[in-house]
Amino acid sequence: MTRQNTALWLPKRGARFEVGPAPYTPPATNEVVVRVRAVAVNPVDGIPGFLYRFALPWLTFPAVVGSDVAGEVVETGPGVTRLRPGDRVLGHAFGVEKSQNRAAEGAFQHYVVLMRHMVCPIPDSLSFAQAAVVPLAVSTAATGMFQQDHLGLALPCAAPAERAETVLVWGGSTSVGSNAIQLARNAGYQVVATASPHNFDYLRSLGAAETVDRSSPTAVEEIVERIGDRPLAGTLAIGSKSLAKTIAIAARTAGGRRIASAQPALFTRVAGRRAPRQGVRVSSIWGGTLKDNEVGPAIYADFLPTALATGTYRAAPDATVVGHGLAHIPDALRRLRAGVSAQKLVVTL
Numbered sequence: 001m002t003r004q005n006t007a008l009w010l011p012k013r014g015a016r017f018e019v020g021p022a023p024y025t026p027p028a029t030n031e032v033v034v035r036v037r038a039v040a041v042n043p044v045d046g047i048p049g050f051l052y053r054f055a056l057p058w059l060t061f062p063a064v065v066g067s068d069v070a071g072e073v074v075e076t077g078p079g080v081t082r083l084r085p086g087d088r089v090l091g092h093a094f095g096v097e098k099s100q101n102r103a104a105e106g107a108f109q110h111y112v113v114l115m116r117h118m119v120c121p122i123p124d125s126l127s128f129a130q131a132a133v134v135p136l137a138v139s140t141a142a143t144g145m146f147q148q149d150h151l152g153l154a155l156p157c158a159a160p161a162e163r164a165e166t167v168l169v170w171g172g173s174t175s176v177g178s179n180a181i182q183l184a185r186n187a188g189y190q191v192v193a194t195a196s197p198h199n200f201d202y203l204r205s206l207g208a209a210e211t212v213d214r215s216s217p218t219a220v221e222e223i224v225e226r227i228g229d230r231p232l233a234g235t236l237a238i239g240s241k242s243l244a245k246t247i248a249i250a251a252r253t254a255g256g257r258r259i260a261s262a263q264p265a266l267f268t269r270v271a272g273r274r275a276p277r278q279g280v281r282v283s284s285i286w287g288g289t290l291k292d293n294e295v296g297p298a299i300y301a302d303f304l305p306t307a308l309a310t311g312t313y314r315a316a317p318d319a320t321v322v323g324h325g326l327a328h329i330p331d332a333l334r335r336l337r338a339g340v341s342a343q344k345l346v347v348t349l
Helices: 049-055 135-146 175-185 197-206 219-227 242-251 265-271 295-310 326-338
Strands: 005-009 018-022 031-040 068-076 088-092 111-115 119-121 166-170 190-195 210-213 232-237 258-261 281-284 318-324 343-348
Touching (some): 068 111, 068 135, 088 135, 119 295, 135 175, 135 232, 135 258, 166 175, 166 242, 175 190, 175 197, 175 232, 190 197, 190 219, 197 210, 219 242, 232 242, 242 265, 258 265, 265 281, 318 326
Parallel strands (some): 166 232, 190 210, 258 281, 318 343
Antiparallel strands (some): 031 068, 031 111, 068 088, 088 119
């Protein structure tokens, strides 16, 4: 069967996106091909061309970017037994990763090649549009929380034991924060999270035990008080200006003084330069590294399939569908740059 593929190409740095034909790439060992039905957009997908030299200096052009995929498996490669053609799935596409760096693995096309252990079956009750909000956000949150070079927390499971420790999620209403709260709760930790007050109910619906206004001048004191005598297992710092406050909190609480920052590495180094003097360790998350260690399969193969099917884990935040077709992805990126809160922008295909 001959399949005709189409992609949203980025011809070169600084160029505009172009819709055009793309080769159909069959899966190699431990790979699957997914017919994409929905994609979500992220800031890294639409960075200005000159910034690619800093964020993704290895990227080969013409490129197909994008990370968030939901669709149907159409073909599996040798070694794939957990997935089969026809399965409805979500998956993290790694076309822009340095180790992969090929257009066939970029999300913004009709047929994408994915790593088998970074694909998760989804229940019939979950739409492709809503499923597409998960991959990069859950990967980034899981990388920061569970990799040993970051917070090194206990992995989530179906029936976690309650732990006497707290996880702080600064930026709880973001895509990464929405998933971090749920992952921490499914690992048995109590969660304190920040957001604007109008998102407090949303954070509680995800499992946060305590919510604090991130813009409050007394936010640091409020969080320290909410944590109380419980050890702080670790902090996920999301968003600009999060590090200075989370470092101050970590320095004033008992337990592990580790912060995983979802800000770009350069910003993290600059903002976190005072952390060592306060006994706090800050690390910078790159949301693709879990594909190369035990955390990737622990989330996508062992935890998420059952958690999504039973409703113990929610595809969050809510999807807002911007349009249908690859040509609408640049529109979604423009809307993303204008700012969104407690939602993720999606294009169906």
